[in-house]
Amino acid sequence: MPAGRHPPDHAPLELERFLPYQLSIVSNTVSQAIADDYQARHDLGVTEWRVMAVLARFDGLSAREVAERTAMDKVAVSRALARLVAAGRVRRHTHASDKRRSVLGLTAAGWKIHDEVAPMARQRERELLARLGPDEQAWLRRILDKLMPQDGHES
Known part of the structure; x- marks a missing residue:
């Protein structure tokens, strides 16, 4: 076999064409663009914001339920909380x-931050979706709905 070539079972993964990698890059890029805004204003990390967003939507969750809804590591959620x-x-x-069960919710200070950050996040989403036509946006929503884990939680 020529130098630099790999047998098929050792062929390098083409990350730039690998769907999980592409989804991760898009997610990280968009999340970081939003995070740049709220990190500077509120000293708030991505995990903390996601926890706050989930609690704004679903008041009274336990830490375990927050971790399940966000698909984030339980330890990361616990530290953020x-x-x-x-x-x-x-x-x-x-x-x-x-x-034995703790129940979580946003405080007035948490709601104040949420109500400032959520519109910024929605604006970033609109800017991202503006790159797509209406049909592409509809297809993207349908595709993402099909790819999302089906765990019985509404989103």
């Missing part, structure tokens, strides 16, 4: 009927 609680952005209290 600790920072958010310490900063007074998220409240944590004990569930009324299950004293």
Whole structure:
């Protein structure tokens, strides 16, 4: 076999054409563009923002449920929650009927940040989607809906 060539079972993966890689690059690029805005204004990381966004949509979740809904690592979610609680952005209290379970929600300070960041995030989404025509946008939504994990949670 010529130098520099690999047998088929050792052929390098063409990352630039590999769908999971492409989705990750698009996601990271868009997320970081939004994050640049709220990190500077609110000293808020991507994981913290995602936790806040989920709690704004679904008040009263446990840390485990936040991790499930965001598909993020439980340890990363736990650290983000600790920072958010310490900063007074998220409240944590004990569930009324299950004293072992913590229930989470945004505080007034958390809502204030959410209500400033969410419109910025929506604007970034509009800018990204503006690169596509209406039919392409509809197809993208349908394709993403098909590719999303089917775990029974509404999004």
